[in-house]
Amino acid sequence: MNAPRSTSALLYLSGVTVSFDGFKALNNLSLLVEPGEMRAIIGPNGAGKTTMMDVITGKTRPDSGEVVFDGTADLTKLDEADIATLGIGRKFQKPTVFENHTVRDNLLLALAGLRRWYRLLLAQPTKAEHDRLEHILDIVRLGPQQHMLAARLSHGQKQWLEIGMLLAQNPKLLLVDEPVAGMTDVETETTAQVLREVNKSHSVVVVEHDMSFVRALDVKVTVLHEGSMLAEGSLDQVSADPRVIEVYLGR
Amino acid sequence: MMTRFLWTGMGRNLRLFVLLVLTVGIAVPLLNVLMPQGSPLYVPSYVLQLMGKYLCYASLALAVDLVWGFCGILSLGHAAFFGLGGYCMGMYLMRQIGTRGVYGNPVLPDFMVFLNYKELPWFWYGFDQFWFAAAMVVLVPSLLALALGWFAFRSRVTGVYLSIITQAMTFALLLAFFRNDMGFGGNNGLTDFKDILGYSVQADATRAVLCFASALALALFLVISGAVVGSRFGKALTAVRDAESRMRFLGYRVEGFKLFVFVLSAAMAGIAGALYVPQVGIINPSEFAPGNSIEAVLWVAVGGRGTLVGPVIGAFLVNFAKTWLTGALPEVWLFALGALFIVVTLLLPKGIVGLWAQIKSRNLARKAVSA
Secondary structure, X not given: OOOOOOOOOOEEEEEEEEEEOOEEEEEEEEEEEOOOOEEEEEOOOOOOHHHHHHHHHOOOOOOEEEEEEOOOEEHHHOOHHHHHHHOEEEEOOOOOOOOOOEHHHHHHHHOOOOOOHHHHOOOOOOHHHHHHHHHHHHHOOOHHXXXXXXXXXXXXXXXXXXXXXXXXXXXXXXXXXXXXXXXXHHHHHHHHHHHHHHHOOOEEEEEOOXXXXXXXXXXXXXXXXXXXXXXEEOHXXXXXXXXXXXXXXXX | OHHHHHHHOOOHHHHHHHHHHHHHHHHHHHHHHXXXXXXXXXXXXXXXXXXXXXXXXXXXXXXXXXXHHHHOOOOOXXXXXXXXXXXXXXXXXXXXXXXXXXXXXXXXXXXHHHOOOOOOOHHHOOOOOHHHHHHHHHHHHHHHHHHHHHHHHXXXXXXXXXXXXXHHHXXXXXXXXXXXXXXXXXXXXXXXXXXXXXXXXXXXXXXXXXXXXXXXXXXXXHHHHHHHHHOHHHHHXXXXXXXXXXXXXXXXXXHHHHHHHHHHHHHHHHHHHHHHHHHHOEEOHHHHOHHHHHHHHHHHXXXXXXXXXXHHHHXXXXXXXXXXXXXXXXXXXXXXXXXXXXXXXXXXXXXXXXXXXHHHHHHHHHHHHHO
């Protein structure tokens, strides 16, 4: 095994292959995300989008290939907690907020910093934490709901809370999986605004089906197909690509 | 810092409840010892003894609730920790008998003489000292919980599989302690205790102090549990219960949280068992019977899982019903227990405390509508 290669990219995937019982979920996938960039990943069902997220967050180990974060960290050797601590936050497809906690407590639990059980026993809230929470509540537009139980939020609000929780971890890279599935048009538009605001201070990778949302994001798009990269560029460029049209419309 | 930790975790209701436990724990023993037998305020000795037992059961229920209600670990083996604490205390009490035993051996307890032991097994050393036995009461259950939890939580064994492991643990202990060559008195267990710290275990005054000590222990456990679940640790703990993998992705090492409450809970159960044994006068392997652990879970379910007051109320109510029914209609008790389990599961998912909260919020809503 070679030493992980040093790269200027924030996230560097090269030749990543994952197979489940012979089925190649990812097939020699390569991807580069630059620091500060927001990238949208699209692709038909089964293209390997979620598996790619699993590999980056340490949930799934690749059979082969390199996954390097922030120039030096080899993600194929770390577990979920290590990777989260390193600065990769993930938002799942299905919102999984802590339903029995208030919105504010959800963000507090996600807040970067204290993680060890023995530190938490005696932890007292600080001014810095308070300010950070207020700031995040502003960005995700949940200030008025902060003392509500997360279970009582609407679907869209839960998604924003999730994004807020990601933000609270202050990761270098946010992985956002299908943020607007099941949202109304207005909520979708708001989500795009929220993510653009988030992108001012963080790098983001968004996986999404909704084309109007991807258009609203207005960022570089990567098209996945059968586990590898099919096309890359602006949404207009890739949607003019005949191979992309074939994949999306051909069958 | 410690007092602030213990105080801030407690809500007003919990403070009141702790005061109630302490008041009962002081009043019942005092009324037994100080009042003359004919007085209407006199508390009979059997009530005192029952109260002491119930208080120990309540501590066990609280221990179960701490892992099950707040961390989602359904332990079906908590009676094992209770029993181990009880055995540690029993060993101390056996060593106190000295030459007053049937065989009059100054070192060996009666059952060892009977089984032809030539000398005291090494693991009985030190138990003639109270401080040593007291330390073991906490250490033995804690270390077992630490070992079991370490392997189970690290291997990410959860849910029903973990429950089965805990059940297997208590069953294994049951079988082991039944064996005469284990050196713990086989199926007769340890009994015929004479005195504790120099006071006769039969005396009303000793019983009164033990009952008070049980109340004190329960109050202390309530305060500690309140502080733990009220802290930021507690928020993280219930989050682990509700969405464990989410917590992992947030960067929490979930094992540490589980292990801490599991060990704390085992230590609480051990102390409860140690206080229980001198009050009932015997400890034998039947304490490890799987049914005992399941009954403790039922107390928690009846009272209200995930609340601190609930398990105490549940332990008292179910055990009161058990004492009464097994006396009045002994053949009915098991059916009543089964029926209770069904009723609670179907109709009272949050137990009695949950029902009360529900009624209260409904009344509030009605008031809001009429206002």
